[in-house]
Amino acid sequence: MESLLLIVLMAINIAFYIVIIHVIMSWLINFNVLNLHQPFVYQVWSGLNRLLEPVYGPIRNALPNMGGLDLAPMVFIFGLYALRIIIVNNF
Numbered sequence: 001m002e003s004l005l006l007i008v009l010m011a012i013n014i015a016f017y018i019v020i021i022h023v024i025m026s027w028l029i030n031f032n033v034l035n036l037h038q039p040f041v042y043q044v045w046s047g048l049n050r051l052l053e054p055v056y057g058p059i060r061n062a063l064p065n066m067g068g069l070d071l072a073p074m075v076f077i078f079g080l081y082a083l084r085i086i087i088v089n090n091f
Contacts, residue, residue, distance in 0.1 A: 005091050014075060022048045025075050068078050 025045055028034040034041050056072040063071055 001091070005087065008087060009084065010082050012087075016080050018048065019073050019077055019080075022052055046078065 024046065025034065029036060029041075029045065036042050036045060052073075055076055056070075059072040059075050060070070063075065
């Protein structure tokens with residue numbers, strides 16, 4: 001049972017780092033440090049968007065409109081930490 005718990009916690013950590021990479025890439029793209037015309041950058045960005053948009057979509061629909069501020073990654077990270085705390089405290 002402990003190994004299953006460690007696998008779930010590792011999956012939560014991987015999801016956390018994927019969201020962090022997505023947020024940092026979005027900042028770098030918006031500040032023109034990274035260029036989407038480069039094939040590698042475009043492939044990574046496109047893959048991250050395809051991976052995270054099904055998660056962000058329902059969160060964005062539940063949150064009020066904040067203008068240009070996207071709080072979906074922060075809410076998702078908060079949910080990941082809450083899930084991690086629940087799992088660790090119950091096992």
